[in-house]
Amino acid sequence: MQNLSKQEEKIQSPAANLTFRLLFLYIIMLGGYLGRLLEFDLTSGEGRTLELSKSLAYNYLGGRGVGIKLLYDRLPPRLDPLSPENELVFMTGPLAGSGFPGSARISVCSKSPLTGTIFPSSMGGSFGAFLKASGFDGLVVRGRSNKPVILVVEDGEARVEDATDLWGKSTSETEEELRSRYP
Incomplete structure (x- = not known):
């Protein structure tokens, strides 16, 4: 049996091999x-x-x-x-x-x-x-847009919604409001 370094053992481990094979499948076979x-x-x-x-x-x-x-x-x-x-x-x-x-x-x-x-x-x-x-x-x-809007993309469709109520809010306030509207 060969003497392998810990790094080489990790590379040849079944988990690393499986990860590589899944990555290969995702990129090459499915296209990504x-x-x-x-x-x-x-x-x-x-x-x-x-x-x-x-x-x-x-x-x-x-x-x-x-x-x-x-x-x-x-x-x-x-x-x-x-x-x-x-x-x-x-x-x-x-x-x-x-x-x-x-x-x-x-x-x-x-x-x-x-x-x-x-x-x-x-x-x-x-x-x-x-x-x-x-x-x-x-x-x-x-x-x-002539006014503030939110671009909503869901279920393969897109639409804009009015966002004038968010104008002037802080970043954290806006994020909190958007997370509550679009869970």
């Missing part, structure tokens, strides 16, 4: 993507479902890659970043909602008013898992 994006225009208050093609998902792997490519293809080069035509893309990766380490990240991409270029950002938390659970890999928001 649902194939659906939600595009929502705040100006009109209307949303529609877009297809996320397999070639886009696999050639630009991850939320950052897909989000940047979507904006690159959809936005005119000289678009004013502060115009309603600019888009904000919230994009999950193939592991979002899977429970694997690092899978709680979501990429947020847009044309930056600071640089005038497409720029990705990243955030943690449960938003990516909830977006995936609602039936979408990503959310593309464009337009501008």
Whole structure:
């Protein structure tokens, strides 16, 4: 029998092997993507479902890659970043909602008013898992509402609700109110 270090034993353990196999199955066999994006225009208050093609998902792997490519293809080069035509893309990766380490990240991409270029950002938390659970890999928001609104995405549908009562509240007060409205 070979002498294995503790680290090597961990790598060859049945639990690590099972985790790797499940990860492989999720990414390769199932793809990790649902194939659906939600595009929502705040100006009109209307949303529609877009297809996320397999070639886009696999050639630009991850939320950052897909989000940047979507904006690159959809936005005119000289678009004013502060115009309603600019888009904000919230994009999950193939592991979002899977429970694997690092899978709680979501990429947020847009044309930056600071640089005038497409720029990705990243955030943690449960938003990516909830977006995936609602039936979408990503959310593309464009337009501008004439009043404060909440974009509600549930059961594969999207709608806006009035949020003027939240205007002026602190972050913690707003979070508490939203959690009570949408348990």
